[in-house]
Amino acid sequence: MTAGAVTFRSVLAVGEFRALWFAELLSQAGDQLARVALSVLVYQRTNSAALTGLTFALTYLPTMIGGLLLAGLGDRFPRRTVMVVSDVVRAVLVAAMAIPGVPLWLLCLLLTVVVMANGPFKAAQLALLPDILDEQRYVVGLAVRNVTVQSSQVAGFAGGGLLVSLLDPYLALGLDAATFALSALIIQVGVRWRPSARSAKDPVRLTAFGSVWRDPRLRLIALVSWLSLFYIAPESLAAPYAAELGLGALAVGLIMASHPVGSIVGAYVFTRYVTEANRLRSLALMGILAGIPLVFCVFRPELTTSMILFGLTGAFSTAYTLQCAATATRLLPDTGRAQGIGLLATAALTAQGIGALVAGSLADLSGASLAVAFCGMAGVAVAIPLTYAWTRQVHTVGPRT
Template identity: 55%
Template structure:
């Protein structure tokens, strides 16, 4: 660990070379992915003039992650996590590079997009499983805050800058840049992260089938009330994603122009960045661990205010506050969840948690769209906030009981048990 008087500060965590390699690799991948999504949307629409096919191709940059996150996440337990990240990065670099080939049939392009997305699941699971080994004690919480700040910022910049860049060059060049980001990411991980043996060292663990690994990982999470409660807390995002997904009709209901759509969509990520700074720098891990249930409840309250039909600027402020509070419970919820998983099941557990998170966000987005047509966008956001708050209350009560029964926090144990 880097020397210094504040081992849990942002600068001290960024001084850890292994974390820096993982962080830069992920940052490059996120920027490249956002650019690729814009490039694919433009490329397919120009070739087909079909909004439906464009939407299908865009969906393929998300949906296969569900399959990869469930069935392939166990790779990160049975193989070296560094090797899993390197292999999946280079496989994705090759697949994206093939998309640049002129005259690529649309069906084959869709297959390549889906396969590329599929390999994102095991990469993310292995990366999340590796972080608690690289960062110790409160460093892990700070590291997660740094990741949240930079990845949220990268998504906003990737979408905004991606549109400008693709317009200035071409979709094919955008895809080529994405392929390069995967290759560079793989090199950063290969030479910046220490190779460690597989976490599942028992002979039975190494030979375990994908299906058996998945079911045993699901049973582990379901049977442990602590893990089950933390997963439920993280999955509250299914309610709180609704404002972002219906930003266009909500802006129209406010009588605002097209530019307002982007402002409304950016409000939550901006709040998340602020939340990452606040909870990463100024709120201790012990306090965060105690209040994450309350933060889950509080994140829905700003959205409830949409019953009052606030204007554009008040709506942006409300969405940003919700995003800030949601970041507080999300960062610490993931930290507590990962620490409570046995190392030999950590990648599988991370895959299940993140896959479920994507699923509930997709369901929330779909339900929000349908409900907005029935009762209007403002009422839909208010209903989502009310429902999220009500669902979060028993989760917060369950977490309060669990946390009170643990006289020494998991984070404290981790900090004391490692050098």
Template identity: 45%
Template sequence: MAAIKPGRPGGRHRRPAERQATYGEVLAIGEFRALWAGQALSLLGDQLSRVALSVLVFERTESPLATASVYALTYLPPIVGGPLLSGLADHYARRRIMIVCDVLRALLVALMAIPGTSFTALCVLVFCVVLLSAPFSAARAALLPELLEGDRYVAGSALQNMTNQAAQMLGFAIGGALIMGMGPYRALALDAATFMASALILVSGVRRRPAPARSGSGRPSMWKMTRAGARLVFGDPRLRTLVLFAWLCGFYVLPEGIATPYAAVLTDDPQRVSFVTGLLMGSIPTGTVVGAFLFSRYVSPSGRLRSMGWMAMLTCAPLILCALRPPLAVVLVLWFVSGVGGAYQLAANAAFVRCVPAERRGQAFGLVQSGLLAAQGLGILIGGAAADEFGPEPVVALAGAAGLLVAATLAMLWTDSRKEIIERVRAEAPA
């Protein structure tokens, strides 16, 4: 009879398989269901209001610049206010912050729905509504790890990510048809109702929790909170690498910003440009939904962390082939594959949560989210300017090449710092 080597259980030659959480487990948690349902409802309303605002402003001004300016206001407030306001989620009860933000946004959007509201007032109201999304998102992101532990957090994040993408596609798809039927003012009123419904869901579905415990006395100023959050995030090499992984999206979301000029290159029929634009803009989010499902369902927790580097490279590598000027069908496949690679953000998000103290998560998530929006907005802005000069196809390819170089560098940095986090994941896995 063969001898059994000491230190290894008989008949076992590998570590026990890591248990993966299922979507059913996550949805069985009532508080998460409330958080998820409220988010889905308000996201649909947001997409509807974006279409309504574009139509309303263009009807009033007949100015593409004015219409684009109002849309740009959805990027500016989180970039400016995110680092300053997100720290509120670390000093006040997170449930209360979300409810207050939802109620205030409902009131502000209701004012936008009043016929005759001036263009200047609309801009101010839009700015304030989007500004309130910063503390709301920070509070929700900080609360989620308290509701979902271990791999359930990844499954819940994947579900929320898929919901975000689906709401984006569905909201834009049905927004135009709804506005044709009800008009932009009623559409804005419907958006106000979704915010109020989200607040009611949070009131009834999420239990009260005390404000996060913090050391020291008194409440520091917003500026001090922002500086402390920046030191936390950028002073830790692991967190710094994970943040840069998140901001990599500035390269691979650039194609969405120039989808219309890209569509104009792919078709000679002006009437088909809007249809092709819709296909292009939907391809990356569709890939993200598929990638998030496969990545969270079939890859082990530690496997996700190990594969982050090459998955990040996958988001950018297919875009380089756009330099060959392929036909529409091939472009759709390339952009879809890029979206699939974006599922690495789930692993980066989960690793970030494990490295940030619970009482500092609000500020940390707010800083990352602000940088994320800045990277997206700046990438689209630079891409649009470059596409005017060189055309959309080489610009997308160049963004892919630059992103691949950055992703490869981050992958090497991550290889050196991921071991501790992987060991922590294995230690947390049930026996």
């Protein structure tokens, strides 16, 4: 079957996938809206790009703990149950964050636990997808999921910027809590229960790390995923970047929305018009192309040009992210799929958290635009040897037949 034979519509025709799709649309939109609120709130209180970057990092970095220690729950317990419980926990904690006047330190503590709960949810969700979609639909299903995530980011970031500028950041957090509750309900009703991949009595082992480490292909996929360390800079520095341009909260949301807009285009083009053999071959090359647009921020472009550059980075980074996920899922055994996918997803999200922190520190020293440009240069430099290494391994993977 050709790359264009399976369409987004045919994937969305699968009822269980449609339930997961709608649930993720809700919770992701709320998450991005909350990120705008937190970025604006912290920058207003502290006027520090470094502390803003640190807060943004807390929306990603604790996933390392959740992914490493809790992702295996998606193999040891029914995956639908893991997702529902994770959503309920996050709904309660984010509702506590939405109480006006919560101290900044408590806000950060609650946020850390919320993000930790994202690890088992995402691992269980991605491990469940191959059970819902056959191989022909799977990679297109990943693209639909990515478009959903990025579309909800656009709505959350752009709408969040407007909402926060007109109303109160705590309202955004309250809406985020509601989306988690609705997501749990939709998954419970719309996704069929399946038994766990292995017995809950089995001892917990970090088998995924060994599987990834021993397989050079999975090691490279993990390293390519870590390129997000460099490419998170525009989103994490949106508030100081907008301030550098003399703009306000609405511009913060628009800058944050630029990357997901590009991701939507990139996901559609990459899965619709590029054959799987070419997707495999270009996996790491996309990492080089993702960094090049950010380099042009050295010229301190105005808002529209900056948004275009950030959108291009989003398109290319989405291309390698999709292929990393599809290839890794094929290489991992079902009994350890959730833990393996959780480990790789954790690596990418943790890299984003570290990158946000580093970018914020650089911005305090050099300014936001120069910090973004430096991150782009560093990403290109790291991606070049990874691209060479992947060309020596890609023949051992091969496209689906």
